[in-house]
Structure formats: C-alpha cells, structure tokens
C-alpha cells in the first residue's frame with residue numbers, strides 16, 4: 097500500500113511550540129523567512145503553559161541594586177560552575193529586554209506601586225527578580241507568544257509528532273511527522289531546523305511535567321549525530337504534591353516560599369536552617385530537595401512521606417491574591433485550604449538541565465543546520481537550574497536559535513531528503529499497528545519509570561547505577577518490539593510507542609552520565625562520592641550515538657575570562673558589593 | 680466508599696459511536712482523567728483524550744461529565760459515588776475520536792482579532808488596579824467550555840453570526856487595555872456578533888477559571904458598541920480618553 101504523504105518546504109522549521117519554539121519562529125518569520133512550527137498539542141497548551149512562579153530578569157524594579165552581573169553570578173553559583181559562562185552572561189544581559197518585549201506584545205504582568213513590572217523573590221536569587229502574573233506566569237508568556245504568532249506569517253501545525261530527522265550528506269534536511277488526529281504523514285524539508293521540544297521529566301513517575309515531556313527532539317537530534325551534555329543533571333523540585341495519589345508530583349510553586357511560606361518536619365522543626373543557615377527555605381533547589389529527602393529518611397517525614405509547607409501566617413487575602421492557582425489547586429485536588437492549614441510536599445522531578453550541546457550565540461548543534469533552544473538544550477543551568485531561569489532561557493535562547501537558523505538558511509540551498517529513508521521511516525512507524533503480539537507501551541513506560549526511580553533518583557551510587565544501566569539496556573531492546581492496538585486515528589497507545597523509545601534512549605544517557613561523574617555536585621548526589629571535587633568541576637560529560645551505541649567523553653568546561661571571574665572575588669553578590677562601595 | 684466505579688465513555692468518530700462501560704478501581708482523591716488513564720493502560724489503549732498539565736492550567740481536557748461541561752483533570756470521581764459517570768465529548772464541536780473534538784474554529788476566529796496596538800514602547804507604567812480586569816480575562820485557559828455551552832453556538836449553531844464568549848473576552852481584554860489604540864467595535868457589532876448574546880450567563884457558570892465573562896466582559900462590550908452606534912460623538916470622546 098503506498099502512503100499518501102504531504103510534502104512541505106520551509107526556510108526554517110521549528111519543532112516544538114513551547115516558549116522556546118514560538119520565540120524562535122517569531123524571530124525567523126519577522127525577518128521574512130518562510131517558517132513553520134510543529135507541536136504535539138494544540139497551540140498554547142505546551143508544557144510552558146504550566147510554569148507558575150515567574151521569569152527571572154534583572155530589571156531592578158524592586159531592588160535597584162540588581163543588574164546583569166548579579167543575575168550572572170547567581171546563575172553560575174547555582175550551576176556549580178559547570179555551565180557555559182557565555183550563555184549565562186548572554187542570558188543575564190538579554191532577559192530584561194525579552195520580558196519588556198512581551199509587555200509590548202500584550203503580556204500583562206503584576207505591577208509595583210509605581211506601576212512597573214512587579215518582581216518577587218525566589219530561591220537563590222540575590223534580589224527580588226521574578227516578573228510574574230500571580231502564579232500563572234507560563235500561561236501569560238505562552239499566550240502572548242501565541243497571540244504574536246497569529247499576527248505573523250507562520251504556518252502552525254498542531255497535534256503533529258516528528259519521529260525522525262533527515263540529513264542531506266552532513267547537513268540537516270528536515271523531518272517526518274505524523275498527525276495525531278489520523279496518523280497521516282507529512283515530510284518537511286527545511287534549510288534549517290530548530291529543536292525546541294522541551295525536557296524528559298516523564299521518564300520518571302513522580303514528576304511535575306506534562307505528557308509532552310518525553311524528550312523527543314533531544315533523542316531525534318542525538319540519533320542524527322548531535323551531542324548531548326550534562327545528562328546526569330536532572331532537577332528535583334523540592335515541593336511537589338504528595339497526596340492524593342493521582343496528584344503526586346504535581347507542582348507547588350516555589351512562589352509559596354518566595355511569598356513567605358516555610359518548611360517543617362514532623363517534629364515541627366524548621367529544618368532548612370540546618371542545611372543552609374543563610375538562605376534557609378529559599379536555598380537552591382538541590383539543597384532544599386535533599387533536605388526534605390534526608391528528613392524523611394531520618395524518620396521525621398509527614399504521613400505521606402514529605403515535609404510540611406506552611407503559609408497560613410500570611411493571611412487568606414494575601415494568599416488568594418498572590419497564589420490563587422495554588423489555593424485553588426490544593427483545595428480542589430487535595431481538599432486542603434492553604435490559607436487555614438499547612439500541607440504536605442515532597443521532591444518531584446521537574447527539569448532536565450542536560451541536553452543538546454549548543455553554541456552560546458546561535459544555538460547551533462554539532463550537526464550543520466540543526467539548532468536547539470530551551471529545556472532540550474544544555475549549557476545555561478549546569479548542575480542546578482535556578483527557579484525562573486527557564487522562562488528567561490526559552491525567550492533569550494529561543495530568539496537566538498531562531499536568528500541562528502535564519503542566518504544559516506539565508507546562505508544555503510534547499511536540501512534534499514532521500515525518499516528511501518522516508519519510506520523506511522513510514523514502515524517503522526506503522527509496524528507496531530500491524531504486529532499481533534509485542535510489548536505494551538504503557539507497561540514499558542512504567543518499567544522505565546521504575547528503573548529511573550530505583551537507580552537514577554535523588555540519591556545515587558555506582559553499584560546501583562551500573563545495575564540500572566544493565567536494566568535499561570534490556571528495556572531498550574524490548575522497545576523495538578512494541579505493539580499498538582487499534583487504528584491510526586488519534587491512538588494514544590500507538591503514540592506512546594515512540595515516546596517510550598525516546599525516553600529510554602535518554603534514560604540510558606542519564607545513567608551513563610551519572611556513572612561517569614564520580615562526585616556530588618548540584619542535582620547529582622552520589623553517596624559513594626559525597627563531595628564536590630575540583631577536577632570534576634572542570635569537565636562536562638558529552639555523549640554521542642555511534643553504530644556501537646552511546647560513547648561518552650569529558651570536555652573541558654570553558655574557562656571564564658578575568659572580567660567575569662572577578663565578579664566572584666568580591667566576597668558577596670556584585671550588586672551588594674556595588675551598593676556597599678557607594679555607602 | 681465502594682472500591683470500584685463505572686465509567687460510561689463515548690467511543691466513536693465522525694461516523695458515529697456509542698458509550699462503552701468500563702470499571703475502574705477507586706483511589707482516594709482520583710480525578711476523572713486518572714480513571715481514563717487507568718482505562719487506557721488496562722482496557723482500551725486507543726481511547727482518545729486530550730490532556731497536558733493535569734492541573735487545570737492548560738485547558739486541554741474539556742468534556743461533558745454527566746451532561747455538564749467540565750475539565751476532566753479537575754473533576755473528582757468521589758463526587759459521583761453511587762452513580763455511573765457518563766463522559767462525552769463537547770457537543771458543539773465535531774468529534775474527531777472518542778473525547779477529542781475539532782476545536783480549530785476557535786483558533787480561526789482568534790486569528791481574526793486585530794492584535795494589541797500599544798500607544799507607546801515598553802516599559803509601560805500601569806497601575807495594578809487598572810490591569811486587574813484584563814488580568815481576569817487573560818486568566819483564560821482556552822478550554823472552550825464556554826463556547827461549548829453557549830446556546831447560540833450549541834443549539835442554533837450560529838457560528839457564522841457569533842464568535843462566542845471566549846472570543847468576547849479576548850476582545851474585551853484588548854479593548855480594556857489602557858494603552859491599546861486599536862478599535863474593534865465595528866468587528867464586535869458586525870462579524871463577531873456581540874448582539875447575538877442574550878446574557879443567559881451559562882458561559883460564566885461553566886468557566887473553570889471563574890471569569891465573570893458576562894458581567895465583566897460582554898455587557899461592557901455591548902455598552903461600548905451601543906454608545907458608539909447611538910451616540911457617535913460620545914463614543915469618540917470615550918475612545919480618546921481610554
């Protein structure tokens with residue numbers, strides 16, 4: 097049976113319709129390039145919509161001492177210095193413009209008494225820095241980008257899933273995707289491709305992430321020859337819901353602590369004072385998540401295995417105004433009125449710091465013509481991401497990857513996609529539907545989540561990681577023989593086949609990175625190597641997929657030039673040092 | 680509480696379909712979407728349902744539960760103990776498969792709304808009290824439950840004459856932005872058809888975000904349209920002072 101495939105050609109093809117993808121597409125389209133965006137969901141519903149607390153940008157609206165230097169300083173310190181300093185510098189310098197641009201496009205942020213954009217405190221930010229709209233900042237951002245895209249000449253393909261990237265010799269040539277609605281195929285030939293497909297939190301069971309976060313783009317690019325870095329760095333957010341079971345892992349924004357909430361163990365002790373006497377409840381996420389984990393292990397956990405979070409002292413009116421979504425979420429899902437009682441929280445998988453290795457200026461990967469931005473890319477966050485730094489990341493580097501793709505596309509001819517490769521991929525994708533026996537994707541997904549929790553969770557050690565590696569390799573073998581019942585029409589069982597394949601590949605990369613990094617740093621906590629080691633701080637672990645499987649090698653972390661390195665020698669945050677000098 | 684609940688879920692596509700019953704073990708605090716996920720994992724892997732956030736942020740999981748338009752991820756199973764839970768797709772949009780409907784019409788109309796046209800460059804100086812109202816509207820999650828329930832669209836299928844409540848509050852958020860210079864009143868009176876709304880408030884009742892669509896959005900828009908068309912000079916003055 098010959099397939100009825102649709103063929104399209106673009107200058108710039110963006111895979112991913114979250115904040116990073118939409119911002120990239122805007123950049124290319126505003127400059128007149130023929131641009132398309134693909135997303136697995138409807139427009140405006142990508143994972144970005146869930147972001148709550150805010151977007152970090154040193155606008156200095158409430159704390160005038162703030163500036164790019166301090167934002168840069170906070171980011172690198174939280175990253176435990178294995179991030180790309182150049183990305184951190186660009187990010188800190190450009191984030192304010194990206195936020196103001198959103199305001200110009202129609203975003204309506206909360207205001208200060210002077211009528212400026214309001215900024216709230218967040219974990220490990222030296223100043224009040226997060227521009228926000230209550231606790232629904234992600235929605236405001238994605239809606240604004242959606243509304244902007246609608247004014248431009250961008251073709252938006254909704255509910256479509258890319259399964260493979262194609263190359264023309266060494267350079268990128270485009271992708272194939274299926275429509276979720278009816279399983280039809282479309283082939284997109286493009287001069288440049290931007291991957292903006294988000295993270296892979298769904299490899300874990302207890303997670304704040306949406307179903308979309310299966311790491312497709314990172315896996316597709318990895319198979320096409322692009323490099324992954326820092327894969328071992330997976331962020332646990334300290335405060336996910338613990339109860340009811342169906343809600344386990346759903347996020348409770350850091351904004352609750354930002355607005356004054358505090359953590360206690362079952363004995364009523366404010367335990368964060370012990371783990372970080374200075375920043376306490378607003379310490380960085382790796383420290384707070386480990387703090388809760390240690391309390392539970394020591395037998396001081398709450399009934400459902402977490403810690404208490406209490407913001408009742410702020411009063412009902414304040415809470416309902418500042419955290420309306422949280423008030424509503426806990427009330428409707430867990431029957432808890434957070435204005436009246438404390439509630440339970442426990443760490444949940446939240447963000448993947450690792451990902452595609454990119455050039456800091458353009459988002460270029462190691463494959464010519466292939467760019468990446470947002471959560472699927474590595475480099476900015478190192479060993480631990482600061483809250484609020486992802487929404488700014490997707491805006492700053494989404495724009496830059498769009499511009500990088502545009503420049504590349506301008507000087508190149510339309511590539512060609514080999515038809516035999518297309519046919520082979522169509523066959524591969526359809527095969528699970530015609531198998532009469534095979535593995536169940538739902539079951540494999542559960543097995544993967546079990547392996548990741550058991551071997552590559554918050555607490556790791558070499559022996560367990562090695563075991564995990566063996567188990568995930570067996571699992572990878574099983575993912576080749578999956579079966580899907582039913583038709584090609586909107587069939588989640590069939591869609592799950594490819595999600596699982598992607599997550600298992602990246603899961604293996606997480607475990608391999610974690611085995612190699614024989615130290616504890618940021619999100620990576622190894623009980624057999626409990627200390628942060630100087631020599632390990634000088635490398636990133638980079639992985640490449642070859643005919644023999646995954647190969648891993650250390651790459652030196654780029655060394656900071658003196659004009660940036662001096663910012664860390666002041667004995668305090670640069671903004672504080674400046675004002676101290678003035679006084 | 681019983682340990683099992685019966686869900687009767689619409690299964691079908693363009694060509695028709697019917698409800699099929701599934702039994703699901705009850706877990707404390709379970710939402711209807713959890714129950715559907717259980718069915719997918721155990722009985723019907725190809726059961727089609729949209730979802731994303733599972734936290735009432737994205738507006739993907741709209742459906743009709745025992746006849747009421749609701750979000751599947753926000754509706755608790757224990758609200759229906761002792762009953763069969765009937766789950767059907769939104770009535771006002773064509774079914775694609777099972778609980779998934781074709782909502783593309785809404786996006787077509789959203790595209791036709793003239794965008795925000797600010798009078799000045801950012802940064803803006805805006806007081807919180809001046810943006811409270813538009814922030815209420817921008818809290819919309821585009822679940823289209825209001826579009827689904829509005830009788831003008833649902834019973835009279837007048838999509839060619841009225842764009843529906845979601846589009847009204849989109850227009851309202853722009854019209855009420857203190858720095859917007861656009862003019863959408865002709866559109867409102869004409870193609871968007873604000874006059875078709877007869878203020879039954881059903882949209883406001885179903886809105887999962889609690890947006891006061893009718894009182895805060897549609898009625899003020901109707902007044903603006905009436906002002907301009909009955910009193911052109913007054914309307915002009917008002918626009919200049921906006």
Ligand SMILES: Cc1cc2nc3c(=O)[nH]c(=O)nc-3n(C[C@H](O)[C@H](O)[C@H](O)COP(=O)(O)OP(=O)(O)OC[C@H]3O[C@@H](n4cnc5c(N)ncnc54)[C@H](O)[C@@H]3O)c2cc1C
Pocket residue numbers: 111112113114115116117134135136137142143144145146147148149150151152233234256257258259273292293294295304305306308309311312313347446447469470471472483484485486487488490
């Ligand atoms: C609950 C929650 C709260 C958060 N709060 C904050 C916060 O307050 N501040 C902050 O800075 N960060 C926050 N984050 C993190 C932040 O929201 C994300 O990291 C960020 O939105 C990622 O954006 P992105 O554009 O990279 O990817 P995403 O938003 O994940 O978008 C990925 C896009 O790629 C598409 N896609 C994926 N695979 C394919 C495929 N195969 N084919 C086609 N398309 C595909 C998806 O459909 C989607 O459109 C939060 C995260 C969560 C989960």
Ligand code: SF4
Pocket residue numbers: 828829830831843844875876877878879880881882883893897
């Ligand atoms: S109030 Fe108007 S928009 Fe809302 S449901 Fe009634 S007729 Fe429709």
Ligand code: SF4
Pocket residue numbers: 738818819820821822823824825826844845848885886887888889890892
């Ligand atoms: S106004 Fe309310 S009901 Fe209508 S689409 Fe928005 S959130 Fe949904």
Ligand code: FES
Pocket residue numbers: 729730731732733734735736737738739740741750751752753
């Ligand atoms: S899944 Fe997002 S609103 Fe229900």
